[in-house]
Amino acid sequence: MLRLNDIHQTFHTGEINEVRALRGIDLELLPGQLVTVIGSNGAGKSTLFNAIAGVFAPSQGQIVIDGVDVTTWSEHRRAALIGRVFQDPLLGTAASMTIAQNLTLASLRSQRLGWRTGVTPTRRQEFHDLLAPLGLGLETRLDSRVSLLSGGQRQALTLVMATLANPKIVLLDEHTAALDPATAARILTLTSQFIEHQQLTTLMITHNMQQALANGDRTLMMDGGRIVLDISGAERQQMTVQGLIDRFSQVRHSALVEDELLLAS
DSSP states (O other): OEEEEEEEEEESTTSTTOEEEEEEEEEEEOTTOEEEEEOOTTSSHHHHHHHHHTSSOOSEEEEEETTEEOTTOOHHHHTTTEEEEOSSTTSSSOTTSBHHHHHHHHHTTTSSOOHHHHOOHHHHHHHHHHHGGGOSSGGGOTTSBGGGSOHHHHHHHHHHHHHHTOOSEEEEESTTTTSOHHHHHHHHHHHHHHHHHHTOEEEEEOSOHHHHHHSSSEEEEEETTEEEEEEEHHHHHTOOHHHHHHHHHHHHHHHHHHHHHHHHO
């Protein structure tokens, strides 16, 4: 469903402030698989998401989604294939538009139609039925501007919008980090329900290691623009947070030693 072949991303190439943000990322995700991604600030997690989403073309490598090479596709063109939810609940929705208008835009993402002709009585009923099971009261506020919603309500709406058009890939970029613990837990539950019901192939960035181990069936750890740890199966099931920290320390030390040897050669 998603395949990355030798992805590199360098910013300010040849300049004194050159940054090698991604260094040879190879990754393959199976259909319906939820993979969590962890790593310290600057590890390359969001850069990886931006490369997949088409915010920029990678400096080197190939990105394949559902068997199609999208490496040179623009972000707009990839929008029909990718749903994304950001950390900030203010992103991902149009604040001055109503819930119904936002949902209509999301449902027509891959079409050349606007919300003025798209918000029909049929769609309103569909949106009501879609939102009601969330238990957040959004189905009764279809004509409310999104700016009036709480952070949790807005993030739930963003999650619905990101998955409404049945994307091939969903990117969750620390989508619960800005929420209070109770709301974050609610959004995670909704996330699991959406992913399982629609069998969505998903990458989820989180700084919470317990959350990383409790969700999905595979965990990646990034450092210095590389995937330095990839655990799944029985190894992941038996892994503790402390064990994950210990493994990271070991792998990171090895990577640092390797870099030092390369620089010294």
